[in-house]
Amino acid sequence: MPLEVAVAGRVMTRRVMGKLAFFTLSDETGPIQLFLEKLALGEAFTQLTSLVDAGDLIGVKGTLRRTDRGELSVRVSEWQMLSKALQPLPDKWHGLADVEKRYRQRYLDLIVTPQSRETFRRRALAVRTIRRWLEDRQFLEIETPVLQSEAGGADARPFTTHHNTLDLPLFLRIATELHLKRLVVGGFERVFELGRIFRNEGVSTRHNPEFTSVEVYQAYADYYDMLELTEQLIAAVTLEVCGSTALTYQEVAIDLTPPWRRATMHELVQEATGLDFNAFPDRETAAAAMAAAGLEVPATATSVGRLLNEAFEQRVEAQLIQPTFVLDYPLEISPLARAHRSKPGLVERFELFIAGRETANAFSELIDPIDQRQRLEAQQERRLAGDLEAQGVDEDFLMALEVGMPPTGGLGIGIDRLVMLLTDSASIRDVIAFPLLRPEGRSG
């Protein structure tokens, strides 16, 4: 007995030859061929071949069979129009080649570009894996405000908005950090938030003004604990999404099998430039040495530490293709990180670089309210001096620290960049379903 089936989906292609026709019907699970015979269908055959266009959504009933060429097909006995497409599908062979159209009309892209569908499935799998991995380790997911009176926790310009009834200016969050730390003060010892962050900055292949991060805080832990956590978490996600901890990104082999390289910023800069920043007593000495080595010395880099970071960005970052933990950052560029236990002028912080891109950022959190106040006040001064990305003083956050915060390790991972890596996507827009684009220009 032939198997009776009912299927629904979108007609992708039509091949009509007189009294016989083949349609390709696709649903989310993939395509199947419809086998249509005039002899069996009668009037319905004429309707199907004359009324149904590529792009229409139809439902059919029939029996499963293989054609002479071996293609699994539904031999249709009944059909129903489910939704008529008024717009034609993009070219069935070339698909949507225009990347702008792919972003503006993502629905078309998803219909005709299997790889695009696969990217968003993998993104969902990556997010699901991260969430489960953390929950399995007793981390509690808590949502914190997007609308805030003071946007802190990162060096970035916020979006501004306004609450009408309260007549209150508000900012969209640029990080989840300061609220998650309040939760740690409140006694939640393992918390995380996986959510949207908004930064009022430029758009590029690596930046979208709204993007997704996961921030993780663990009480009674330090940045070494977060380093282990980061390594294990990302390796687990990679294994789940890619089936292996080794992958190819933009034709470069990247091996995420732990353990990953760990090196201090000083070591990496010295390796790349020959400059030992530990040997520079003041900014002028460091600046002269940098200039002699052919590096740019921006006037905004006002300390040895900032110059070190400049040298790192100019000569090291892009070279860090294999996963590398960069340890021990200058204190002045890390206002929320705890001073290093043994290295003056540095903090207990690492950033993870993969494929030349910052993928994670973590520290032993600064929990000393007095030190924190001084650091934020220094930030405030920079802001008043015109640095629009400098942070302000969040009094409520400082009040929370004054209540007493346990020593805590904190971590942030950029989900979009991680997903780019896992899906071999060249642009962040390829992993965001609806990336920000300018509205299409109208004449005049």
Place this chain on the structure above:
RNA sequence: GGGUCGCUAGCUCAGCGGUAGAGCAUUCGGCUUUUAACCGAUUGGUCCUGAGUUCGAAUCUCAGGCGACCCA
């Protein structure tokens, strides 16, 4: 922000100073094992927008719009 490139039919593209084109899609006809079906015919245009040069501009120049890539 700077540089390079792109924008022509619903889609993919050619045309680069002299009548606006092809393939696919649409519409019509033919065809009972196709799968980029095939064959014949048909339809479809603010050549991104505006100004300029020219007898004549999709084509050259300038300005603008949107996008891609590279750089900062």
